Amino acid sequence: MLYRYGKDEKGRPVKKAVVYTKDEHCIPLYKIDPDALRIVQRLKDNGFTAYIVGGAVRDLLVGRAPKDFDIVTDATPSKIKRIFRNSRIIGRRFRLVHVIFGLKIFEVSTFRSNADGSVGNDFGTIDEDVLRRDFTINALYYDPLQEHVIDYVGGVRDIKKGLLRPVISIDTIFVEDPVRMLRAIKYSSTTGCQMSWALRHKIRNSAHLLGPVSPSRLTEEMHKIINSGHSFEIVSECLKTDLYMALQPAATAMMYADRNFETNYFQHLKELDELVSKDKDVRLGKKLVYLLKDFILTLTDWQKEILTESSVGELYVKTWTECRNFVLPMNPQRTELEFAIRTCLREIGVSIRIPKKNVITAKDENESKPEAAAVSPKKKSRKRKHHKPLDNKSTLREIKNTATDAESIKR
Template identity: 40%
Template sequence: MTDTAIATPIPPLVVARADHGISRKDISPNALRVLYRLRDGGFQGYLVGGAVRDLLVGGHPKDFDVATDATPEQVKALFRNCRLIGRRFRLAHVVFGKEIIEVATFRANSADDTDDRSTDDGGRLLRDNVYGSIEDDAVRRDFTANALYYAIEDFSVRDYVGGYADVQQRVLRLIGDPVERYREDPVRMLRAARLAAKLGFTIAPEAAAPIPGLAELLGGAPPARLFDECLKMFLAGHAEKSFLLLEELGLLPALFPETAKALATNRSGALRTMVLQALRNTDARIAADKPVTPAFLFAALLWPAYCRELAVLQKSGIDPLVAQQRAADRVTLHQAHRIALPRRFSLPMQEIWLLQPRFSQRVRKRVFRLLSHPRFRAAFDFLELRATAAPEVVEDVAFWREAQAQAPGELADRLQPKAPRRDADGEAGDDAMDDDAGAAPKRRRRRRRPRPGGGAGAAE
């Protein structure tokens, strides 16, 4: 097959069960249930898209999508556990407990913009509910590898655009003109990078070439959708490869503009080294089936931007504590214009950053206060991450690792209390008394209010 983009369907290829290796035991029973119900109702129904692609390369898909000639309303009439969603793409969701089987009606490209299919001035698709045949549906999908249909009638794989050969060759190829397809939906550029990283595929040259010049189109994509795409990209076990592809394709400045700017001006490369190590660690945790959190991930991805903003503010003479909070707020706000990071993740992210300077402190009271902080463990993990590229914090990592392993009394003996603060009369102030408490500050006695009717002396 040549590298030219596919514009029209080729004669369909039917790959028999004996030749493709997909087994029904690897398909969700609920997806099979939907397919059989559609068939019994007199409709066509096929397993389609990423599930077929992943099964062909030996993967284990989590999501199973179905394509059918039944309209969403007809699907709903067949399944009591069905709900209709979407305006841009009208879909049927058949719900089986925690699993949702997404059922989409075959769609077609319309020559004229109608009420059911419309684009904006830049060519971005706003609404697409023009129904058609399976051949129409195959041509309007994004990549050839995603346009494969598994039929339960004979357990064959149907290929209308050459996707089966591309999967065998591990190539991602767009269907139709790449520039037009990216303009219809700029997020396809991110999908190309994510799928190539996930599957170990290469992006066909004609599909990769326009991406750097069109990357800024991502600025018009909904920030919430970009957040979801980032989670798929960085929290699915192939974060490092995805990041490297974003750099290679020129997509990083469009997705993380301030991080890209900070990395470009960091001559030592230490910030990039740290980001890559964070992504490597994330991949390792996912492979080991350990939990990961978007807060820590974004703390690492945006740390270069935070460091750059903090340096600018401190250079202008702003108080360090004020500069730290202001830098955190600015980076979070600016990034939100591209990626809608929810507050439940952005606030812990900022706490991780703002706790970093406190790891250099060795005053007894402050050490115990930091150890008891609810975000201590995440902040310490971040400190360890920083040590991979910043030798100056290695000593802090060693101290705090030992501090966590020691008993409170033993740790208190190691630490020096803060030098007493003297008042005007030369007496030790409250700081000295608090530091003498060691692991925990003393409770202050509450002052009693004077009783009603008390004399002037009582009131004083």
């Protein structure tokens, strides 16, 4: 075992970090994305330090395949941009660089200072950067060229013990960024690292801090939950700690009011996890089906509903509106939400047909391609010139369908 040394206030050498060699951490190099290796190599070739950081290192240590390889360096964004032509700078307050290889995007950030707390925007050193990380298991740095894991905060030890421990003071960690509460639940469920009673108690008492968080951030976290393959465990813990009310208030209220709805909701989450475990790339619309199934059943007595050609369209618009409100503040892509609603309705025997002259759909609704945009009015008017005049009954039906589609698109 190696150590990284620094100096104290009097200039005396002190141990700063534990350095684990490849024989100690046992991370196989072939599990590292080759493009991530290229980024680290090129940064070092240009005189900078660079590490793979955060969740990727954590996942490699627990034997999981990382979804993303984030990289941290002492190079500033402008210098990173000059090194990589296939990159772009993003962000306003604190700039990051996205390095693009085909369909893959690697986030490269500069070490940050903790002078203004864990949410400051000034550049700093690795010694400062590590103190901004949320939990010890995410505060590990991996040098793939030397195959060293640098551990400033005991993250490797906590992974071995199965412990989720915050780096930042428990009194400020959630005040500075309330979304960390959701991440704590997610990390605990996906890695098997247990939260202490004090940490769980703090999360429950701080749940109200999620109220002002933007819908876009909550949507991102909800997407991560349903894509995790552990949604059952995560949602269960979110309910126990009062966090799910911020993520899905309508569903939470219905679960509190109806035990059967709660039972069915969690059964569908188990089915969702099975689906994701079999196919991680399945389209979002298919995943949303499991959140909407039982809610749609509560909207009306579908077996007794008399569905004429015109009433189906009206009922679909109302159903879409109710489902849109049900999943708030999550804001999924419209085509994916529509796919999920039509799938649920089809399962209970209600078929929704969108006229082909107004919407170009994928060849098969079960395919993963989203629907194309509506045909422009100019194209529709030209197309009508080549058809025979419609009778009154057909014209009335077309007007109703067009109005229904227009209202749906407007909403």
